[in-house]
Amino acid sequence: MGTQTHIVGQKKRWLVLSHGFNMDGRASSQTITDKIPYFLEAGVEPIVFSAITGIKDQRFPHYQFLAWGPAAFRFDFRHWIANKYGRGLTYKLLTRTVSILLAPLIGLEKLILGYSSQWSWAMPAFIHGLGLIRANKVDLIYSTGGAWSAHLAGLWLKKCTGLPLIVEIHDPLVIRKSPDDQGFEKPKSRDAQFRQQLEKRICKDSDLVWWFTDGALHYAKVRNPNLNTANNAHGFMVLPGAEPPGGLTSKQVHVYSNFLNLCHFGSLANDRSLSIILKALVPLISKYPEAKELIRIHAYGALLDSLTTEAIKAFGFETVLQAHGRLEKDPLSGKSGRERVIEKMQSADVLILLHGNDEWCAEYIPSKFYEYLWSGRPIWGITHRNSQLDKMLEDQCAYLSHEGDEMGIVMALERIWLDWQSKQLIEPKWGPIGVDQAAYKILNQIYKNT
Structure with a gap:
């Protein structure tokens, strides 16, 4: 570890700007919080700025600020109340009251600016x-998000002080619409226009900037050919990885039950919907009628999207699909949301990874993929235009389908069904991607380029 300790050099006091820091179960939080122990080990002395939405960290200075805009205030207030009182009657009463009081101001803010709610935290x-x-307590500025307000604040600080700025972009700031769209066209929404300009400023004015997929880095370079040139930002790709939840270091022996349990974790939407799997169940049940009584699809972490809800009613799958909602900290056992999630992942027969069907899938890998790898369970990935993700799934011996290939999805589901019946589901390779590799790559880049 001596190499990592030397890497930081004289730039060891980092101001970390992270709107959602220490929010249990949030990808935008885990991406930075999981790296913190490695940074501390390397000699970094972080000072963290975040919203009030997460738990205050006690290991280092951590300051939590309310956003100044009404929409962000409402968002942050809801999470703060949930952390303090839970989501019972007090939560419902206070949040509804605040929402009613702020509604006129939120409408005015949206009318005048049109930005996403968290912008004002900057x-x-x-x-x-x-x-x-100005008090000489910071050597380097590190913005990470998630919410782009952190990057905006980082750019302002860079311009005013000249300190090195490193930027971690979770999801692409510019959302392309088709394979032919490179992201140059002026977007219609004001928020998208601002994000487009923000990307240009980051690529011009920051010292280091990284993305989480090859696709995102590629298209950012297409729009910003100044990347990796003299006097401009150095851009690169980092696989974020995930830490082993609950100290998990090995996969467990799987026990087959009376049901084939297909489990999905994370958000759902009409462009990332379980309805494609429900549709694939129809021909499977036609061929194997007993499958309707033996297959269970479990959805954790989000409300069902409208297409899934409609498919449940249309096909009579009310008992097939079970929605469990978000798993948060259990006050009885003391287990965090992440620990409860990994337990459910390990008990699954197959984990469903829905990629989506939008063009931005070419630049995006679901963060749940990295947690899935720690579970040791086979993954069924349904991907869209992302060769990097396809290769990673193939390396893990996953079941692989592609969005839009209805016959391929039906065939994959039938293979899973037959493998489960014979108790020979794919045994995935044990190859989780940890956060250590991401932290050390970032530290090495800082040493070389700032």
């Missing part, structure tokens, strides 16, 4: 960050 982050920097 203002308190900038003001307080400027104070710390």
Whole structure:
């Protein structure tokens, strides 16, 4: 570990701007919080700025600020109340009251600016960050998100102080519409227009910037050919990975039950819907009628999308699909949301990885994929235009289908069904991708380029 300790050099006091820091179960939080132990080990002395939505960290200075805009205030207030009182009667009463009081101001904010709700968190982050920097307490600025307000605050601080700025972009800031769209056209929404300009400023003014997929880095370079040139940002790709939840270091022996349990974790939407699997069940049940009584699809972490809800009613699958909602910290056992999730993942027969059907899938890998790898269970990935993700799934010996290939999805489901009946589901390779490799790659890049 001596190499990592030396990497930081004289830039060891980092101001970390992360809107959603320490929010249990949130990908935008885990991406940064999981790297913190490795940064600390390397000699980094972080000072974290975040919203009030997460749990305050006690290992280092962690300041939580309310956003100044009404929409962001409502969002942050809801999570703060949930952390403090849970989601019972007090939560419902207070959040509804605040929503009613703020509704006129939120409407005005949307009319005048049209930005996503968390934009205004950049203002308190900038003001307080400027104070710390002028007091000579910061050597380097690190913005990560998630919410792009962190990047905006980082750019403001960079411009005012000249300190090195490193930027971690979780999801592409520019959302392309088709394979032929490179992202140059001016978007219609004001928020998308702002994000387009923000990407340009990041690629011009930051010192380091990284994305989480080859596709995202590729298209960012197409739009910003100044990347990796003199006096401009150095851009690269980092696989974010995931830490082993609950200290998990090996996969468990799987026990088959009376049901084939297909489990999906994470958000759902009409462009990332379980309805494609429900549709594939119809011909399977026609061929194997007993499958309707033996297959169970479990949805964790989100409300069902409308297409899934419609498919349940249309096909009579009310007992087939079971929605469990979001798993949060259990006050009785003390287990965190992440620990409860990994337990459910390990008990699954097959884990469903829905990629989506939008063009931005070419630049995106679901964060749940990295947690799935720690579970040791076979993955059924339904992907869209992402050769990097396809290769990673193939390397894990996963079941692989492609969005839009209805026959291929039907065939994959039948193969899973037959493998389960014979108790010979694919045995995935044990090859989880940890966070250590991401942290050390970032540290090495800082040493070389800032």
